[in-house]
Amino acid sequence: MLRYIDCIDAGTDFCPCTLAERKECIICPQLQDRNVCDCLNWKGTCMCQEFICNGLKSKKSREFKKFDIVETVKLREDLFQLDIKVTKGLARELNNIGSYVFLKREGDIEAYSTPSSIMNSDTVNNIISIVIRIVGPKTKALKEVEDKILVKGPYWNGIQGQRFLKELKNKSCLILARGVSAAPAVLAAKKVMENGNQVYVLLDRGRSTENFTKQKFKDLGCKVEDVSFFDRSGNISGENAAIIEHLLKKWGFKVVLSAGSDWFHRKMISFIRGLDKSINFSTVNNSIMCCGEGVCGSCEIINIRGERIRSCKQQYDPSEVFLKEMDN
Amino acid sequence: MKVVIIGGGWAGCAAAIQAKKSGADVLILERTDLLLGLGNVGGIMRNNGRFTAAEEMIALGAGDIFNITDRCARHKNIDFPGHKHAWLYDVTIIEPNVRRYIYDMGIDVFFEARAVDVSMDGKAIKGIYLHDGTLIEGDVFIETTGSTGPMGNCIKYGKGCSMCILRCPSYGPRVSISRRAGVEDLMGMREDGSYGAMSGSCKLNKDSLSKEIRDALNEKGVYVAQVPPEDVNLDKLKMKVCQQYALKEFAEQIVLLDTGHAKLMTSYYPLDKLRKIKGFENAKFEDPYSGGKANSIRYLSMAPRDNSMKVKGIDNLFCAGEKSGLFVGHTEAIVTGTLAGYNAVRTSIGLDPVELPVSLAVGDIIRYENSMKDTQEGIRKRYTFAGAGYFERMKELGLYTTDVAEIRERVERLRMEDFFRQRLI
Structure with missing residues (x-):
């Protein structure tokens, strides 16, 4: 298969980034330590030319800006939704598959920057919706915010294997979702449907009676079904395995978006790949992100070929990451 | 037997025509929407030693392209400083004429098909990946992707993208296929030792x-x-x-x-x-549109080759044109492309590849360039029948002549008349 190498920021307003200054560009060999062009994935612009024309300096990085919180909705004891009024430009930029921002309470130190996926970006009223599950100090701090919040963005690498979703036209896509990871799948479903695709969602109930995204998927026009994917031993239950198998046959999905934990991705991708090898996978990105700029390394993962991938910025083919255990 | 040619410039077209004449199924992968590449803005044929080379190729049975450029000539036998008896083809009509010829021969062309990677089986290429992930399989491959651009090279070694006919920003950059197959590119130098x-x-x-x-x-x-x-x-x-x-x-x-x-x-x-x-x-x-400021940068991506035009280190890859050395010009691309097309078919059916005899200019230049490229002095030079050092060599060796009958006689003495017309399969 063609090597899947991509930087989500390549060719955007944020390219070339500071990695170019350190000869660490993900795409351009000229901006690594090699001396000739051997572009790994052409995105329509030449970052080398941009870098030289910009006086051998990177473009300006994203910065925190203060915005108003329009509404806070408590979804569950440990789950809440923030609606934030942002600028028109930011709302537009965040209306893309895999969009996320860093959030921080005013006055908190940089270490509290929290990567948060966009569930919806309303580009008419310029309101972004984000769902947060309280799991540690950073999310506890966000629970304390009142009317103002600091937002840094846009970032776009919240979903891996985006290419498969973006290239899908007039076909169908299956979303398998569980827990708070379902939030970015809502925005993905919206964008996929804009390309004439039909979307079928199997939504795990988890600890609630239904997932908080159910109505949102329905409002978009997706077909939604509540399930409990796993039995007590953590395997996909026979009933649900049969449902998935039936849906794959009936709908002929070309792409499956797995929206859960990495454990969930492994389970789902292994199972579906066993049924149909032609299906491509997209996955919600669960890596721990601190800088979002490919610098700190906290999000680094290793794929099937042993290549290190800075997953906050670099795209990978999920089957090359989550299938390695099965293949080994 | 399928020959896949990567790059539809003059060298690629010549290779395609020859491989087809030799009996193969032929596919050209072209990155842009035009064949001929820089040939769309070139035009100079038959000046100085190129006259000899063109007539040698015609006598050898590989006159197809020269017949087209002659037919499309706006001016014949003109002189300009340092150059005699040049023919200038009309760049506004040449491409469709060549395209029709290629189609009439039954050669397939994929346009806007940028080759970006290879699928290997040991030291042999199994297939070429296009930018969209499509795998194009073949038995033997000829790389004629040239050595010009893309933009990163043009800014690093030149004065930036000049928006030339290669149109990298629109169609994406040239990718060195030999390099992707694991063979390091050679780089030409200028007099001062800088590259390109x-x-x-x-x-x-x-x-x-x-x-x-x-x-x-x-x-x-x-x-x-x-x-x-x-x-x-x-x-x-x-x-x-x-x-x-x-x-x-x-x-x-x-x-x-x-x-x-x-x-x-x-x-x-x-x-x-x-x-x-x-x-x-x-x-x-x-x-180029920005000809007031800059022009494209070349010779940063040459594959090491032998004199049959096979790329060293890869079992089934040939090369021609600027990809194959420090050659300048259409005639040089057509000569090297023709030999690459011929030898690609030969090797794929188990025959040894051939070299052109050094008693002809077309054979001598291929061998001479290859030997000079290994030297510090030679890597700073360019090789063309039309001038610089090589035309002097042609004159010294008695290779240069405008006597067509004499050229035919030379080819006949080698028993090579219509050599390239023979079908191999």
Whole structure:
């Protein structure tokens, strides 16, 4: 298969980034330590030319800006939704598959920057919706915010294997979702449907009676079904395995978006790949992100070929990451 | 038996035509929407030793392309400084003529199909990946992707993207297939030891020039104007790829050739300075669009090869044109492309590849360039039948002649008349 190498920021307003200054560009060999062009994935612009024309300096990085919180909705004891009024430009930029921002309470130190996926970006009223599950100090701090919040963005690498979703036209896509990871799948479903695709969602109930995204998927026009994917031993239950198998046959999905934990991705991708090898996978990105700029390394993962991938910025083919255990 | 050719410039077209004549199924993968690449803005044939080379190829049975360029000639047998008996083909009609010929032969062409990677089986190429992930399989491959651009090279080794006919920003950058297959590229040098070289001519819109210049071009094919003394820049000659045109006369004079455009025999020329010259007051660049500032950078991506045009280190990859060495010009691309196309078919059916005899200029240049490229001096030179050092060598070895009967006789003495016409399969 063609090597899947991509930087989500390549060719955007944020390219070339500071990695170019350190000869660490993900795409351009000229901006690594090699001396000739051997572009790994052409995105329509030449970052080398941009870098030289910009006086051998990177473009300006994203910065925190203060915005108003329009509404806070408590979804569950440990789950809440923030609606934030942002600028028109930011709302537009965040209306893309895999969009996320860093959030921080005013006055908190940089270490509290929290990567948060966009569930919806309303580009008419310029309101972004984000769902947060309280799991540690950073999310506890966000629970304390009142009317103002600091937002840094846009970032776009919240979903891996985006290419498969973006290239899908007039076909169908299956979303398998569980827990708070379902939030970015809502925005993905919206964008996929804009390309004439039909979307079928199997939504795990988890600890609630239904997932908080159910109505949102329905409002978009997706077909939604509540399930409990796993039995007590953590395997996909026979009933649900049969449902998935039936849906794959009936709908002929070309792409499956797995929206859960990495454990969930492994389970789902292994199972579906066993049924149909032609299906491509997209996955919600669960890596721990601190800088979002490919610098700190906290999000680094290793794929099937042993290549290190800075997953906050670099795209990978999920089957090359989550299938390695099965293949080994 | 399927031959896949990567790059549809002059070398790729010549390789395709020859592979087809030899009996193979042939597919050309072309990155842009046009065949001929730089041939769309070139035009100079048969000047100096290129006349001999063209007639040698015709006698060898590989005259297909020369017949087309001759038929599309706007001017025949013209002289300009340092050059005799040039023929100039019309760049505005050449591409569709070649395209029809290629299609009529039954050669397949995929346009806007950029090759980006290879699928390997040991040291053999199994297939070529296109930019969209499509795998194109074949038995033998010929790389004619050239050595020009892309933009990162043009800015690093030149003065930036000049928006030339290769149109990298629109169609994506050239990718070195031999490199992706694991063979390191060779890089040409300039006199000062820096890498690459700048394309040597730019083209003006003929209608933007004065009536006097237009009339002279239409009638004689050539127009020469004096450069104002304060604007003469001899250093610019050192940057040029076309050492056969890197003569003092080309710095002190503006030499225009009529190829359909007005071909200006210098790498680039600042527009405000150009417009100071009588008759150039309204001058406008046709190619590259930014010819007032820069031109494309070449020779940064040559594959090491043997004299049969096979790439060293890969079992089933051949190369031609600028990809195969420090060659300059259409004739040189057609010669190397033809041999690569022929040998690709030979090796795929288990025959040994052949070299062209050194008693012909077309054989000598392939061998000479390859031996010189290994030297520090040789990597700074360019090799063309039309001038610089190689034309002198042709004269010294007695290879240069414009006597067509004599050329036919040389080929007949080698018992190679119509050699390239024979079907292999």
